[in-house]
Amino acid sequence: MQEEKENKNFLKEIEDMRKANLAWGCSLSRTHPKIREFLLGIKNYISIFDLKKTNECLTKALKFIKELTKEKKTILFVGLSIPSKEPIKKTAEKLKFPYINESWPGGFLTNFSEIKKRIEYFKNLEKMKESGQIDNYPIKEKLDLLRDLNSLKKKFAGVRELEKLPEAIFLVCSKETQIVINEARRKGIPTIGIVGADFNPELVDFPIPANNRSKSAIEFILNKVEKLLVDKK
Numbered sequence: 055m056q057e058e059k060e061n062k063n064f065l066k067e068i069e070d071m072r073k074a075n076l077a078w079g080c081s082l083s084r085t086h087p088k089i090r091e092f093l094l095g096i097k098n099y100i101s102i103f104d105l106k107k108t109n110e111c112l113t114k115a116l117k118f119i120k121e122l123t124k125e126k127k128t129i130l131f132v133g134l135s136i137p138s139k140e141p142i143k144k145t146a147e148k149l150k151f152p153y154i155n156e157s158w159p160g161g162f163l164t165n166f167s168e169i170k171k172r173i174e175y176f177k178n179l180e181k182m183k184e185s186g187q188i189d190n191y192p193i194k195e196k197l198d199l200l201r202d203l204n205s206l207k208k209k210f211a212g213v214r215e216l217e218k219l220p221e222a223i224f225l226v227c228s229k230e231t232q233i234v235i236n237e238a239r240r241k242g243i244p245t246i247g248i249v250g251a252d253f254n255p256e257l258v259d260f261p262i263p264a265n266n267r268s269k270s271a272i273e274f275i276l277n278k279v280e281k282l283l284v285d286k287k
Contacts, residue, residue, distance in 0.1 A: 064109075071105045074274035076264040079103055079251025088254050092263035101251045108264050112275065115246045115260040116282050119224070123283055127221035129246075130213070132234055134158060137269040138226035138248075145276040146212060149283050152220065153212035158230065163237035166219055176206035177214060222246065224279070226266050227253045248275055 071077070079085060079093065079101030092111070094104035122129060131153040133142030139155040146153030154162070162169050179199060182188040188199055223238050225231050227247040235257050238245050247258040250266035265271040 067109060068105050071108065071264075071274065074270045075268040076108060076271045076274060077103050077105055078265045078268065078271075080267075084252045086252055086254050088256055089249070089251050089263060092255065093251070103251070103263055103265070108262065111260070111262050112264075112278065115262050116278060118244075118246065118260050119222075119279060120282055122222055128152065128216070128218075130154070130216070130220035130223045132158070132223060132225040132231060133272070134230035134234075135226060135228040135267070137267055138228070138272050141269060141272045141276050142226065143212065145280055148280055152216045154209075155212065156208045158234055159209050160233065161237070163219060163234075163241045163243065170217075172206065173210050173214060173216070176203070176210045179203040179206065219243065226272055227258065228266065248272060 077094075079089075082096055082099045082101060085093075085101040089101075092103055092107045094102045096102065119129065129151050131142050131146040131151055133139055133153075133155050134157065142153055142155045145151075159169060159172070179188075179202060182199070183203060188196055191199065219241065220243065222244045223234065224246045225234055225248075227235075227249045231247075235245060235247075239257075244259040245257075246260040247262065248266045248271075249255045249258055249261040249263050251263075253266070255261035255263060262275060264275065
């Protein structure tokens with residue numbers, strides 16, 4: 055009876071993943087050779103993920119995330135593609151983790167001491183605006199400072215409280231996140247990533263092979279992270 059119940063739950067989970075569009079990959083010509091072990095087949099020249107394997111990878115990733123949070127480790131959430139920006143921000147804010155969902159500041163991980171100075175400058179500009187101090191500057195200087203503030207806010211609003219390098223990075227993999235992965239590997243920071251069919255899964259420590267261009271698919275996976283951690287933090 056217990057085995058039958060577990061099997062039903064598993065089949066429902068796979069069906070839920072299918073409904074959330076996790077199965078769709080990309081055109082056959084763009085499919086990365088090293089993602090093929092996670093594929094079920096091809097439909098209308100589009101690669102299709104094997105959701106059983108996706109589920110296995112997601113389970114491993116969630117286990118690693120749970121271990122990190124038990125040890126009070128910090129996870130940086132990164133989503134730079136259009137469908138990932140809003141879901142990444144929502145989940146990170148809900149879990150009170152840092153995030154970056156606009157352009158990646160080059161050297162964020164490899165030159166963090168300088169990045170921290172930029173974050174402090176950003177926070178000082180915010181205080182100046184809130185206190186009205188910024189209004190005491192001549193018009194041109196005030197406009198320059200406000201321009202700086204707006205630019206830095208896009209880059210650093212989600213990491214304003216980050217005092218040290220994160221212990222892990224959760225990212226929605228895309229061409230924009232290649233620099234993130236490169237920096238993480240140089241610093242020895244483990245990565246957990248939603249990996250599309252056109253991406254090399256070997257670049258990520260805990261790949262989750264799934265549709266990385268669908269907002270519903272990204273939200274499905276992030277909701278799993280939320281459910282795992284929302285009562286644990």
